[in-house]
Amino acid sequence: MKKYMQRLLNVLYPPYCVLCGALLPMEEWENGICKSCGEKIPFLTGNRCKFCGRELQFGEICHSCLENSPVFERGISAFYYETLRDGIARFKFDGAKEDGKVFGRFMADFLLSFHQDWIDDIDFMTNVPLHALKEKERGFNQADILCNSIHEITGILYEKNILTRTKETTPQSKLSAQERKMNLRNVFTAKDCRGKCILLVDDILTTGVTLNECSRALYRQGAKRVEVFCLSVTK
Numbered sequence: 001m002k003k004y005m006q007r008l009l010n011v012l013y014p015p016y017c018v019l020c021g022a023l024l025p026m027e028e029w030e031n032g033i034c035k036s037c038g039e040k041i042p043f044l045t046g047n048r049c050k051f052c053g054r055e056l057q058f059g060e061i062c063h064s065c066l067e068n069s070p071v072f073e074r075g076i077s078a079f080y081y082e083t084l085r086d087g088i089a090r091f092k093f094d095g096a097k098e099d100g101k102v103f104g105r106f107m108a109d110f111l112l113s114f115h116q117d118w119i120d121d122i123d124f125m126t127n128v129p130l131h132a133l134k135e136k137e138r139g140f141n142q143a144d145i146l147c148n149s150i151h152e153i154t155g156i157l158y159e160k161n162i163l164t165r166t167k168e169t170t171p172q173s174k175l176s177a178q179e180r181k182m183n184l185r186n187v188f189t190a191k192d193c194r195g196k197c198i199l200l201v202d203d204i205l206t207t208g209v210t211l212n213e214c215s216r217a218l219y220r221q222g223a224k225r226v227e228v229f230c231l232s233v234t235k
């Protein structure tokens with residue numbers, strides 16, 4: 001019986017800290033984070049690039065965004081990817097869906113604590129889509145899990161799958177910066193979103209090409225403004 005209960009709880013909550021991987025005592029499973037990580041959650045909050053949220057010593061736009069000229073209005077990321085690498089791998093590739101819910105809670109916290117003004121500004125948020133086959137293989141869309149948690153906590157309206165990925169493509173992580181752009185050209189389509197201010201959500205921002213192409217599709221369908229919110233950005 002005890003074993004069964006434990007297995008059940010494992011499904012509800014990750015039994016370890018999603019940031020550092022330390023095993024948690026059972027009474028802290030619900031938090032998904034250990035005490036020491038919880039004391040200082042490494043959110044990105046200083047002077048940051050207005051498109052991706054990378055920290056900057058000075059100026060407004062990071063080198064990578066200068067090169068890629070984002071078409072979306074502005075963007076934020078809650079963490080550096082390097083801080084969450086193991087946790088994101090467990091979430092996406094080992095199917096630890098529950099970790100994703102904890103990450104989504106962090107994103108909601110981040111918004112409520114540091115970007116309350118963004119919440120009032122948007123009509124709805126939507127997820128970056130996976131190709132249908134890819135989503136079937138993984139069993140879920142990581143951005144959808146994040147959106148659901150953010151919605152539950154902040155009340156921001158969530159419209160799932162406003163965007164569709166029409167082609168299966170080589171994973172962006174395997175391509176050079178130039179190839180990334182070509183790879184995703186005309187891959188996304190969007191539903192009608194005339195006059196809407198949209199918050200586009202994803203798990204990792206590297207060069208921002210995926211988010212840029214998704215934004216283009218939303219603008220083609222009449223979006224008034226697209227803003228981007230990622231769980232993490234690479235350093």
Ligand SMILES: [Zn+2]
Nearest residue numbers: 017020034037
């Ligand atoms: Zn920890």
Ligand SMILES: [Zn+2]
Nearest residue numbers: 049052062065
């Ligand atoms: Zn940037």
